[in-house]
Amino acid sequence: MPIVVLGTDAAGVDGLPAALQDQLMAADLVVLPQRLLALQAQWFEQRELHPELLSSDQPAALIERIEAARQADQRIVVLASGDPLWFGIGRLLLERFGAGALRFQPAPSSLQLAFARIGRPWQDAQWISLHGREPEPLAARLQQRPTALAVLTDPQRGGAAAVRQILRASGMETAYGFWLCERLGHPDERVQQLALQQALPADLDPLHLVVLIAHEPPAPALGELPLFGIADGLWLQHGDRPGLMTKREVRIQLLAELRLPPTGVLWDVGAGVGSVGIEALRLRPQLQLWALEQRGGGAALIRRNAERFGVAAALAAGGVIEGRAPGALTTLPDPDRVLLGGGGCERAAIAAAACGRLRPGGVIVIPLATLEALAELRPVLERAGLQLSVTQIQAWRGAPLADGTRLAPLNPVLVLSAQKPAAG
Secondary structure: OOOOEEEEEOHHHHOOOOOHHHHHHHOEEEOOOHHHHHHHHHHHHHHOOOOOOOOOOHHHHHHHHHHHHHHOOOOOOEEEEEOOOEEEEEEEEHHHOOHHHHEEEEEEEEEEEHHHHHHOOOOOOOOOOOOOOOHHHHHHHHOOOOOOEEEEOHHOHHHHHHHHHHHHHHHOOOOEEEEEOOOOOOOOEEEEEEEEOOOOOOOOOOEEEEEEEEEEEEOOOOOHOOOOOOOHHHOOOOOOOOOOOOOOOHHHHHHHHOOOOOOOOEEEEOOOHHHHHHHHHHHHHEEEEEEEEEEOOOHHHHHHHHHHHHHHHHOOOEEEEEEOOOOHHHHHOOOOOOEEEHHHHHHHHHHHHHHHOOOOOOEEEEOOOOOHHHHHHHHHHHOOOOOOEEEEEEOEEEEEEEOOOEEOOOOEEEEEEEOOOOOO
């Protein structure tokens, strides 16, 4: 006789279909969470039924009792919250008894209920659990800019407050709508979207999760922006490839490595969303920026970001081109500065073309993710007679812990910088 595992929502067994309630009423042994014991005992008494009730809060102890019940050919029902196979007791039961001995009847998971209440499809959603875990994985996931992210919170480690702190520490608070979902499936469930500065409810229920929905960040107040190093969450990004932009800490270092002159020509090859080039124009409005991006729609996105950050007029002195290097470089004026941020398998050819066009005294800066890329490109710059330097950028961002702050690392970046000798 199989062990029947029934998922319930917050309404408990009263929310089960009649056929599943019949299976429950026929049980000799009912396993259920401690918090439901008293309520379930009353439910059975009202029906003049007296099965054995066993708490599932101590899984190791209940396995032996379930095994004994199986040997006695008793009917066993296990009650679980939501889907027993999604962060539930189902995994433990499968490990001990095997799939053939179990029959699962799941209820909607908290994830399904959350997106149903918000009214948003969730086939593109990602999720992450913080139960018993440190927050670094959430900080890392936010750097990928998922379009929708459900966070299973741990009230013992800060709950929704910890999620909000990590969101702010990542510079992403303006890029996401913050949905707080409490007691999902219960008659007094509460689902609300909290504004950026809105406090968490004083009566926040421990049974809650957070859903982050990406949206276009509001236009920034230009007078409140830093001189450089704009927060990552303020940039518009490609919806199909979010997160592919130069992070703030790296962007700051690249701007320093470029040693931007007051005037001249700057190439931003593989410009992405335009973050480095646009910040360069904010620092040096008289520069002539030529941003090259091969992705379709890239030019329009860069122009929109230029408008958001007040450099649309300065950008007009140069241009934004959708095209593929090195071929697309032939139409550009010779550069004084080059930032080579893309290229893939063509990067050596692009670097060689840029070195050949670089004006005397000019600088080329190349951020790299791998040592192999450094080994490939360094000889190209050396053969062109440029003077080289190599640095590594490693940054960490603070993530909250229950008793303090832990540093969550960003991916390290190698920076290859080179300067062409001045004329004469």
